[in-house]
Amino acid sequence: MSGQHTPLPYWVIAPFLGGSGTLWWGVLAWGVIGAALTAALVHSRDRRWWGGALAGLVTGGAGGVLLLAPLWFVLMPLLDRRCQRCGALSVATAAACSRCGAEFTERGWAETLSGLANNVARVVITLELALIAGGIVLELSGKDALNTYRVLFEWGLGTPRARANSLLAATPLILTGLGTAIAFRAGIFNVGVEGSLYMGALAAAWVGFTFTDVPGLLLIALAFAVAAVAGGLWGLVPGYLKARLRVDEVVTTIMLNYVAIEFTSYMVQSGPFFVPGMANAMSKTIAKQAQLPRLIKGSQFNATFFLALVCVVVVLLIMTRTRLGYETRLIGDNPLFARWSGVLVGATILQVMFLSGALGGLAGAGQVLGVHYNFTARFSRGFGFDGLTIALLARNSPVGVLIGALLFGALRSGGTTIELFTDVPIDLVDVVQALIIFFVAVDLNLDFLSRRRRAAQPQEPVATPAA
């Protein structure tokens, strides 16, 4: 401590200081502490220390202890369930009473919450794993990984403006993520949200520059509604093919994406919406009163974000509280069983595909009404595919989609700056995304929070391709 003022033990603050050599030690120290902490906690509650140790090591490395410790200290004791027969307390995630062995039958709010925590933890951990792997890629290619990530996070989350931009980037991803998730729930591997997004965007732009006499709020509502219908109808195409003709949806949705992209480009490039004298392939600007105002200075952040939040709640309610949601889950789990229990599988598939496409359409409308103020050919930077990644990451839980989209938005928004401020190519973000999907696909058995889930969840494919 000679001459140097160090208020805290060095390893505590090391992750937040400069100098890359020592940083790794700080990260490592946090990891070890996280591992010990979570291992001890889990051991005392669940007697499965290694799962906690692994999770702690992984999350601790990036400061995730801060996230997980409160969860265990505060949340979990609150969620203890009392046995109906003997009155003993068991951990919230227990399947049966720890003293007398009576099985818990009801699915209480405790389980719902722990399931939620599980989803949050999975999203965070998978993203962190991917970032760590990305860091290794960076170090191998001779770049300063920590500096890159510092720039990434600074420009993703550092300032109010950066945060607004991240929320802006997250907005379409929430919607496309929800759209993909709701289809995945039904066991439909819909890769076609991107196409619906284009159709919705074009429809919103058409409403926006055609009905210029309609007053503001009404026009905006109309544009969103028409976009949702357009996106939904586009989603119905593969939906119908699957429901009626049993055409495998994976390849058709991928192909129909390109059809939608080409079709919408045609509409503004040489078709009916072509504007003579415009250099780029874009439509007319939408009416002034339809342009969503920018809510934060220096960012294009707009009200679509709140619409997306509403959609999260609506989709959550549809999935958990309605007949459609129930039937969707039935079909997703076992189509044959669903059919024999009287679910009209074809009709449900159509409804789900319409909803899925409609959410994609809303995402496209949000970009038109809030960001571009017109329809530009090929404007999407893979929002649909990001949504797919997020839905996979969140295992189709709407709240998980929200969290995943927020993190992904920060990654995308910050990612655009790394090329400006470091010598790392922006394609790194794509590599990280690929790693995320890989980790999700391989399913690293991160269900350490719930014993029952792990036992009951065999490695099932999300959707079985029709041979």
Add this chain to the structure above:
Amino acid sequence: MDWVNLAAATLRISTPLLMVGMAGLLSYQVGLINIALEGMMLGGAFAGVVIGYEAGSTWLGVLGATLIGAALGALFALAVITLRANLIVSGLALNFLATGGTAYLMDILYDQSGTLAPQGLQKLPVVQLPLIEDIPTLGRIVSGHSPLVYVSWVLVPLTAIFLYRTVVGGHIRAVGEHAEAARTAGISVRRMQYLALILGGALCGLAGAHLSLGDLPLFREKMTNDRGFIALAAVYFAAARPGWTALACLLFGFFEALQFRLQLQKTSVPNEFLQMLPYVMVVLALVVISVRKEWRKGW
């Protein structure tokens, strides 16, 4: 319209489709839908240029592309078979990895973005078939392509012979037909699946090499242009029979060649619709297959 040129272009464009089609066919026959064809092909195309340039030999580039393709196939197999990952999800992941990874490596290794055309890298030599070259029209169509074009023609009957006339090929088909039964008969399902995916990867790598070394020696980002999916559709279309798959690949190749011609000719049909054509064809093909299947079942 110049029909001779169109026919020659069809052959050239069909070549990667044929190779990738055979790759997709192998994995289809072993019971796995291979979404990752695209990524393996892109990886091969990139490896072809890089290895060819670094080694100073185009042929070594072709070899490297094949090996990298096989390695990607092995990676895919590892995820899908050993780690039991979802087939489609990991296929998409591999495609992402190839797209992002090639662009990233291009920037890291050569400080280039978009296109990589190393100085001094030769394209594959043009082969003039002896005798056939002198036949008036046929010679102009069939002769004078890159050697990989002819390799692709040989690969189709080779695949057919491999699948239908060898023991290993029989085992592969048995696994695809009924994995449980194959296992009971003492066939290692995992080994056959690994074999099919790795062989398929090698074929995709070779196809990639044709794209990056066959015509102009350069690599472009996303240069495979969804050929993987089109080839996959051809496989579906032909229910994974080698001859029919090849025919479907030729058909798709013809449409692409035709589309290029029509684009140049400034027809009244907008460009975008021509570009849509292969994708619409794929969807229609899938619909036709399904309808036919349903008809056979009698609704």
